[in-house]
Amino acid sequence: MTRRYSALSLIREGLNxxxxxxxxxxxxxxxxxxxxVIIGGGxxxxxxxxxxxxxxxxxxxxxxxxxxxxxxxxxxxxTVIRSNYFFPETAQFFDFALKLYEGLSRELNYNxxxxxxxxxxxxxxxxxxxxxxxxxxxxxxxxVDAELxxxxxxxxxxxxxxDNPRFPIHGALNQPRAGTARHDAVAWGYARAASRLGVDxxxxxxxxxxxxxxxxxxxxxxxxxxIGTGNVGMAVAGHSTALAAxxxxxxxISSYGLQAFVSEPVKPCLDTVLLSPATxxxxxxxxxxxxxxxxxxxxxxxxxxxxxxxWMERAAAGVVELFPGFSRMRFLRQWAGxxxxxxxxxxxxGRTPVDGLYVNGGWGTGGFKAIPAGGWCLAxxxxxxxxxxxxxxxxxxxxxxxxLIDEASAAGIAH
Amino acid sequence: MLLINCPYCGPRAELEFRCGGxxxxxxxxxxxxxxxxxxxxxxxxxxxPKGEHRxxxxxxxxxxxxxxxxxxxxxxxxxxxxxxxxxxxVTGDVQ
Numbered sequence: 001m002t003r004r005y006s007a008l009s010l011i012r013e014g015l016n017x018x019x020x021x022x023x024x025x026x027x028x029x030x031x032x033x034x035x036x037v038i039i040g041g042g043x044x045x046x047x048x049x050x051x052x053x054x055x056x057x058x059x060x061x062x063x064x065x066x067x068x069x070x071x072x073x074x075x076x077x078x079t080v081i082r083s084n085y086f087f088p089e090t091a092q093f094f095d096f097a098l099k100l101y102e103g104l105s106r107e108l109n110y111n112x113x114x115x116x117x118x119x120x121x122x123x124x125x126x127x128x129x130x131x132x133x134x135x136x137x138x139x140x141x142x143x144v145d146a147e148l149x150x151x152x153x154x155x156x157x158x159x160x161x162x163d164n165p166r167f168p169i170h171g172a173l174n175q176p177r178a179g180t181a182r183h184d185a186v187a188w189g190y191a192r193a194a195s196r197l198g199v200d201x202x203x204x205x206x207x208x209x210x211x212x213x214x215x216x217x218x219x220x221x222x223x224x225x226x227i228g229t230g231n232v233g234m235a236v237a238g239h240s241t242a243l244a245a246x247x248x249x250x251x252x253i254s255s256y257g258l259q260a261f262v263s264e265p266v267k268p269c270l271d272t273v274l275l276s277p278a279t280x281x282x283x284x285x286x287x288x289x290x291x292x293x294x295x296x297x298x299x300x301x302x303x304x305x306x307x308x309x310x311w312m313e314r315a316a317a318g319v320v321e322l323f324p325g326f327s328r329m330r331f332l333r334q335w336a337g338x339x340x341x342x343x344x345x346x347x348x349x350g351r352t353p354v355d356g357l358y359v360n361g362g363w364g365t366g367g368f369k370a371i372p373a374g375g376w377c378l379a380x381x382x383x384x385x386x387x388x389x390x391x392x393x394x395x396x397x398x399x400x401x402x403x404l405i406d407e408a409s410a411a412g413i414a415h
Numbered sequence: 416m417l418l419i420n421c422p423y424c425g426p427r428a429e430l431e432f433r434c435g436g437x438x439x440x441x442x443x444x445x446x447x448x449x450x451x452x453x454x455x456x457x458x459x460x461x462x463x464p465k466g467e468h469r470x471x472x473x474x475x476x477x478x479x480x481x482x483x484x485x486x487x488x489x490x491x492x493x494x495x496x497x498x499x500x501x502x503x504x505v506t507g508d509v510q
Contacts, residue, residue: 299433
């Protein structure tokens with residue numbers, strides 16, 4: 001059986017009629033008990049399982065997923081990876097994720113198609129430029145790459161921009177190391193690597209309740225029976241409050257639909273990521289050729305994963321304003337992902353009042369770019385019982401102590 | 416897109432409105448007796464139901480008045496619209 005992906009194995013299997021490929025991950029049925037169970041087979045859950053096995057030697061573990069792996073927000077986002085945060089805690093955490101992404105294809109022996117094509121954040125007036133300058137300074141102080149460009153340089157680097165837009169382009173902040181990756185590949189790559197290390201990945205298995213005795217978790221009740229374990233990690237952003245409620249835990253999280261769209265596929269025309277907060281434009285082009293367009297949050301709580309016509313119109317208006325050449329393109333798909341929104345737009349990664357039950361959630365609209373670090377830090381917490389230094393400020397206790405990390409106002413980016 | 420029946424102006428499109436979040440939140444007190452847990456609960460913890468949610472809306476591009484809406488977060492169906500200061504209607508009331 002061919003396990004490792006390489007040019008040599010491609011040639012060998014080509015000559016062999018493609019009969020020797022091993023499935024990327026094993027089908028698993030739940031055992032009666034595990035050393036640890038991770039609920040949620042998205043990027044964060046699968047990364048947690050991989051790093052528990054790889055970094056901490058815990059291989060008697062399982063990931064349980066209600067649907068199919070990577071079928072939630074991991075497969076519904078706009079695939080942008082960046083670390084343009086303001087505060088040291090978040091900047092270091094998200095830049096660690098970016099660094100892990102930079103080596104992830106090699107680490108997992110799975111091409112996640114990470115393309116570091118930069119992200120250009122446009123400033124449309126003097127005050128916008130002052131904010132970008134402040135943001136660039138904060139990033140540089142935090143050790144994150146950032147470049148400030150004037151209008152001429154923006155036009156030289158971003159093809160197809162409107163010569164005379166209603167909101168003039170004064171300049172931009174570019175993070176050259178930012179980029180996009182193939183989102184499904186991140187889930188599949190982690191699943192394959194974790195399965196290889198002995199992790200059971202159990203799909204179509206819904207958690208219906210928790211076994212808790214004397215304030216300590218003893219197991220989970222699932223649609224495939226009871227699984228005993230004293231160590232449970234929840235990584236189900238979008239549904240965090242509903243799952244935590246089954247353990248009697250409340251979380252300061254609200255669920256909203258985040259709107260996104262893709263156009264029909266066209267030949268390569270945009271080789272970077274463009275963000276224009278003033279015109280509500282968040283745009284990149286996928287390797288398939290589709291323009292991937294991110295819009296904002298629905299203005300009301302929702303679990304519907306339903307498209308929104310007002311957002312579609314607004315996003316299209318922003319794109320056409322900046323790129324008149326795209327005006328005759330058609331939308332191919334629209335969808336919404338359910339995101340966990342916290343008051344300070346900083347994730348929640350830490351203990352819960354139930355001993356042995358840990359939470360990874362509250363990613364707002366930026367969970368995909370955090371996957372490697374979210375998995376790394378949740379694995380550290382589950383294996384050692386101690387918060388990883390990178391995520392030490394992300395615990396639930398901050399809502400009582402008041403030590404919020406308020407990126408909602410600091411970075412000024414919609415999370 | 417939601418069609419919201421403003422109690423003052425009649426049915427209008429979602430675009431004319433803004434949502435102000437959960438209704439019927441009571442500030443805990445007297446303030447000397449409020450511990451950190453209760454204060455955090457008041458500031459940051461919200462209901463996030465899969466099902467009916469009672470929330471405040473304002474007709475921002477219309478009469479600019481606030482009112483309450485009982486809306487299902489899975490179907491987006493609006494079960495009831497009622498005035499500020501009114502108590503919660505029985506669940507499942509149809510406007």
